[in-house]
Amino acid sequence: MTTFVDRVELHVAAGNGGHGCASVHREKFKPLGGPDGGNGGRGGDVILIVDQSVTTLLDYHHSPHRKATNGKPGEGGNRSGKDGTDLVLPVPDGTVVMDGAGNVLADLVGHGTSYIAAQGGRGGLGNAALSSARRKAPGFALLGVPGDLQDIVLELKTVADVALVGYPSAGKSSLISVLSAAKPKIADYPFTTLVPNLGVVTAGETVYTIADVPGLIPGASQGKGLGLEFLRHVERCSVLVHILDTATLESERDPISDLDTIEEELKQYGGLDRRPRMVVLNKIDVPDGKDLAEMVRPDLESRGYRVFEVSAVAHTGLRELSFALAELIAASRAAKPQEEATRIVIRPKAVDDSGFTVVQEEDGLFRVRGEKPERWVRQTDFSNDEAVGYLADRLNRLGVEQSLMKAGARSGDGVAIGPEDNAVVFDWEPTVMAGAEMLGRRGEDHRFEAPRPAAQRRRDNQAERDDVTQEFNDFKPF
Template sequence: MTTFVDRVELQVAAGNGGHGCASVHREKFKPLGGPDGGNGGRGGDVILVVDQDVTTLLDYHHHPHRKATNGQPGAGDNREGKNGKDLVLPVPDGTVVLDKNGEVLADLVGQGTQFVAGQGGRGGLGNAALASARRKAPGFALLGEPGEGRDIVLELKTVADVALVGYPSAGKSSLISVLSAAKPKIADYPFTTLVPNLGVVTAGSTVYTIADVPGLIPGASQGRGLGLEFLRHVERCEVLVHVLDTATLESDRDPVSDLDIIEEELAQYGGLDDRPRVVVLNKVDIPDGKDLADMIRPDLEERGYRVFEVSAVARQGLKELSYALADIVATARAAKPAQEATRIVIRPKAVDDAGFTVTKEADGLFRVRGEKPERWVRQTDFSNDEAVGYLADRLNRLGVEDALLKAGARAMDGVAIGSDEDAVVFDWEPSMSAGAEMLGRRGEDHRFEAPRPAAQRRRDRDAERDEAQGEYDGFSPF
């Protein structure tokens, strides 16, 4: 059974916003008390949060579909819908979030670091919120927006200061087990280590983490063996440690050629040229291993490597190695620039930014793109004529109709609002403003007009009676 997963494809979907409510307040002796439809609740977000207790992406490997809860719809009596609950997904420290095209969206390092992978939809406004002096009784409400949904890729890059690299069975797992409290699986056959192991080492006043990277063989950077799957785990390290086996039983191998092959694979992978290197000649407790180490050490030092002879089994040379790595890590940490305080960058909109664009496509279709027009379309109930008229008024006030005229649109030309996937397409009639004037003020209801004074009601009643009496007698007083 798989116990370690460092790359998964995840489908996230934020919650939809709740619909607004169209309602009229009613009570005894007051049948038409005005609009009282409440707003819909906001949909829940999908949030990735770094949790130090999580070390693998295994849970998302088994359950790759995650969805937050929807917002509840509004109700009468000005009752707002309940907001959807955010879905918090814990991820290991060092998780990189990418989109389906491989673009990096976030690099999550540090306990509590968050990234909103899916934004919840806004709740729709109820007719009480849409009421105004001109629109006293809206007969419609706005729909809730759909939540954001997308496919993302999570990749885990181990956060370690020191990375142990080398051939399988070179003794990396044994070395990490004696330098730290880690207890990796150890055996003498290739590919014993199938997952990166991480340990914490204390050397004097310096505490650093050390990881072994399994599966590096010739061709690893091109996907052979397991190396390509785990090379990403060395990207965050401060120092690379080549663990060379001086007592290998394979006749076609020797420590120097092993070093050259691993260096070639690291170069092919790229991005690691600036990391300091240390060479560890392991298994010197074996006589043949000690003789070979004495033979090749001068050659390695001539190349500029710092060389240590150790034996993980006999625990020889470990203290010198541990303190040497601590010095390199401490120097690298001191050389890093201090983290600057987070700056808030304010980018005001240009004075000529209308908030939308109108473009004419090759097939003659005019496409409107912009945050506001697209959001308004998503919130419109097209089965309600009054809601459609309200949308037309909003677009007209935003300047969409004027922009279409300037772009050369004529009557009955096709207009699309939004992207190809969710666009609303209609035949444009360049008389929205005139139509709005003919319809009068949308959303008004004469039943909610202010009551007339009693004297005025009596005069109107007498005038109606006189008019009716005159028509009955065969003449009209007018």
């Protein structure tokens, strides 16, 4: 049964925004109560957050589809709908978030680090929020915006200070079990370790973590054996330790050739061959192993490696190795620049950015793309003529009609707003004003207009009487 998963494909869906409400206040003795439709609630986000208690992506392997709740629709009486609940997904420290093409979206390192994987949709405005001096009684409301749908890949890269690398059965699991309190599986056959094991080591005042990476073999960087699956767990480690078997029973192998093979795999994987490293000659408790270690040690030291002879079984040389690793890690930590707690990236828009684009496609169709026009289309109830007129006004104010004219659009040409798989297509008719404005001041009710001052009423009434008198005097009977 699978107990460790370090790569999953996750399908996340944010909550949809609730629809706005079109309502008119009704109360006895208040026939003109005005619009009182509330706004729809915001859809919930899908948020990834680092949790130190989580060590695997196993839960998402079994349940890869996750969805946040929708926002509630608005109601009459100026009651806004309830916001959807955010869906918080805990992930291990060191999780990398990527899209389907392999582009990195976020690198989550450090407890509490979060990333919004899918944004909840906006709630639609009710007719109370849409009312204005020009539009006192809107007979429509805006629809809620659908939440984001994302297919993402989560990849775990173990966060550790030291990585133990080497051939299968070189003694990595045995070494981590005696250096720390970790209890990995240990057996006398290859590929005993199928998942990375982590252990915490204390050496003096330095505390560091050590990772036992599953055994590497020739061709691991190209996917042979288990190497490709777990080489990524070495990427975050500051120090690499080669565990070389001095008591191997395979005649074609020796510590020098093993070292060269693993070094080549690290180089082929990319970037790992430049990490600080040291060499551990393991199993010197075996007589032949001790002799072989003394034989190859001068050659390894001539290459610039710091060499330690140890025995995980006999607990020989472990203290010296532990403190040497602590010294190397302390120097590595001191060399790293102090990272800021919060990093804000500002990406200002270009001064000539209109917020949308108009492109004529090969079939002659003009396609409008942009965050605002596409969102406005999704918020429009096309069964309501007033709502369609409101959309036309918004697009006209944004400059879409003018851009269509510049792009060469003529009366009757097809115009699509949105992506190919979800667009609204209509036949364009150029106008000086948006269609709803040609019909008059849309959404107005003169009964809601403010009363005229008394002096103005007197002047208007006198003017009407004068007009009647003049008409009477000009009247000539037959």
